[in-house]
Amino acid sequence: MRAEKRKAVSYADIELQDSQTGYSGKHIDLDSILGNKSISAIRSGLETSGIEYVKVAVSDIDGIFRGKYMKRDKFLSALEGGFGFCDVVLGWDSNDQLYDQSSFTGWHTAYPDANVRIIPESARILPFEENTLLFLGEFSGAAEKICPRGVLRRVLARADAMGFTPQAACEFEFFMFRETPHSVRDKSYKNMKSITPGSFGYSVLRNSVNSEFYHDFMDMCATMRFPIEGLHTETGPGVLEAALLYDEALESADRANLFKTFTKVMAQRNGMMATFMAKWSQDWPGQSGHIHVSFKDKKNGRAVFHDPDKPYNMSDTMRWFIAGQQALMPELLSMIACTVNSYSRLIPGFWAPTSATWGVENRTCALRVIHGSEKTQRVENRVAASDINPYIALAATIGAGLWGIENKIEPTDPVKGNAYEQSFPDSLSFPSTLYEAAGRLRHSRAAEDLFGSAFVEHYAQSREWEEREFRKAITDWEMERYFEII
Numbered sequence: 001m002r003a004e005k006r007k008a009v010s011y012a013d014i015e016l017q018d019s020q021t022g023y024s025g026k027h028i029d030l031d032s033i034l035g036n037k038s039i040s041a042i043r044s045g046l047e048t049s050g051i052e053y054v055k056v057a058v059s060d061i062d063g064i065f066r067g068k069y070m071k072r073d074k075f076l077s078a079l080e081g082g083f084g085f086c087d088v089v090l091g092w093d094s095n096d097q098l099y100d101q102s103s104f105t106g107w108h109t110a111y112p113d114a115n116v117r118i119i120p121e122s123a124r125i126l127p128f129e130e131n132t133l134l135f136l137g138e139f140s141g142a143a144e145k146i147c148p149r150g151v152l153r154r155v156l157a158r159a160d161a162m163g164f165t166p167q168a169a170c171e172f173e174f175f176m177f178r179e180t181p182h183s184v185r186d187k188s189y190k191n192m193k194s195i196t197p198g199s200f201g202y203s204v205l206r207n208s209v210n211s212e213f214y215h216d217f218m219d220m221c222a223t224m225r226f227p228i229e230g231l232h233t234e235t236g237p238g239v240l241e242a243a244l245l246y247d248e249a250l251e252s253a254d255r256a257n258l259f260k261t262f263t264k265v266m267a268q269r270n271g272m273m274a275t276f277m278a279k280w281s282q283d284w285p286g287q288s289g290h291i292h293v294s295f296k297d298k299k300n301g302r303a304v305f306h307d308p309d310k311p312y313n314m315s316d317t318m319r320w321f322i323a324g325q326q327a328l329m330p331e332l333l334s335m336i337a338c339t340v341n342s343y344s345r346l347i348p349g350f351w352a353p354t355s356a357t358w359g360v361e362n363r364t365c366a367l368r369v370i371h372g373s374e375k376t377q378r379v380e381n382r383v384a385a386s387d388i389n390p391y392i393a394l395a396a397t398i399g400a401g402l403w404g405i406e407n408k409i410e411p412t413d414p415v416k417g418n419a420y421e422q423s424f425p426d427s428l429s430f431p432s433t434l435y436e437a438a439g440r441l442r443h444s445r446a447a448e449d450l451f452g453s454a455f456v457e458h459y460a461q462s463r464e465w466e467e468r469e470f471r472k473a474i475t476d477w478e479m480e481r482y483f484e485i486i
Contacts, residue, residue: 033045038120039120042076042079042120049131054134055129055134056070056118056135057137062389064094065257082140084116086112086113087112087139090105090114099461099465101465116140119135124225125223127220134224145452146454146458148391148392151392152250153250155399155402156398162402164296164402165248168291168394169246170252171289174241177192177274180273196237200233226245227244228244229243231243252394264276278341278345278385285350286345288385288386289386291384292380293379293401294377305321305379319410320401320410321379321401322358323411325404326357331443331444333383333441336381336383336396337430338388338463342385346383348420353382354419357424358415359414364415364419369414381397400446402450434467435467438467444456
């Protein structure tokens with residue numbers, strides 16, 4: 001039954017569609033397109049396959065993919081020389097409201113086009129759209145300085161110059177509801193119906209009852225080249241956690257952003273909604289977006305973080321990496337805790353850290369060292385929530401670690417036991433609001449060195465804007481507390 005309902009869930013299915021869908025009867029030459037950097041091969045593959053339209057997408061500051069369809073000839077021209085995309089997508093928020101203090105773009109620049117380069121090897125099958133492919137892009141020219149993908153690429157170039165190839169993976173928790181974009185608005189986001197009730201983490205019952213959706217979902221992720229390593233229910237009504245497969249950091253960021261977007265797409269196509277808010281309810285823990293990072297030596301491929309002769313198998317490089325993250329985390333926090341809502345999650349006792357601490361296999365700390373074999377040795381950043389922009393969050397995580405390695409910074413002693421019950425120096429304390437965090441970023445010399453002054457200024461003003469917009473809101477809490485009594 002499930003196979004009859006699905007369409008285009010594997011490369012083989014795509015190849016068989018030509019005789020079933022009326023699309024020119026030509027074989028779709030996927031081998032010439034998917035993962036290929038050759039523009040001539042992609043051109044040949046698109047023409048041979050009879051694909052008429054291609055979807056392109058770029059990430060905005062909040063990690064939201066913005067894009068459009070292009071007719072094949074237009075796309076092929078853009079693949080060669082780029083295309084113009086109104087730079088307003090870098091000058092507005094997630095609600096399409098224009099920033100009021102951006103120097104990069106605004107009414108004062110008249111919102112011109114910025115150039116976008118298409119990433120040839122980024123091609124993805126679109127399981128929901130017959131005879132259509134998706135390609136990712138990134139801003140180039142002047143806009144590259146503030147492009148989220150461009151910021152991560154610059155950090156990775158720094159790692160490359162130091163002899164490292166960063167590997168990464170994200171894992172996301174997300175709540176699922178039997179709602180639609182219209183119904184949640186009609187309900188004012190109250191009394192929403194989750195796909196399952198109660199707290200039932202790692203439930204075999206839940207994933208067996210809903211196995212058809214689970215398998216369709218995992219198939220979709222595999223088809224679109226952001227495969228899931230593990231998928232399970234978490235504690236809370238309708239909450240799932242997906243761990244994405246490890247890869248080189250830039251590919252992992254692409255995968256993470258695609259995963260968030262197309263999880264929402266698939267949910268809505270099935271009469272449901274997925275939310276990646278950091279914390280949607282005061283009754284349940286927030287939704288993590290933990291980031292796992294390790295380094296390989298680019299010359300020999302060996303794991304840089306692993307040294308069996310050191311405590312916890314931690315090499316000197318890994319120790320300095322941890323120390324850099326620990327030292328810079330308070331001033332780079334807005335790049336990881338990127339929304340007003342992020343700070344509702346960073347409270348004691350709810351599986352989220354409250355200061356820049358680290359420990360070995362300690363889930364109460366901001367940085368968790370996972371020690372073991374050369375293959376498994378890595379660092380988990382547990383500050384990140386599901387609301388991250390993966391490009392920017394990975395840039396902050398890897399960049400801070402590189403800074404620590406460059407300066408041979410030493411970390412504090414590892415935390416043992418419950419970090420929530422221990423006191424730490426003020427230098428490790430997190431900013432308590434997004435506005436405060438953005439201010440710390442503005443004055444960070446390390447951030448300017450790692451990411452460039454143009455990005456720091458633009459990103460900081462975007463986060464300050466976000467909190468100013470929040471301050472305009474009158475919350476339910478205020479109404480209930482003050483309306484009658486005060």
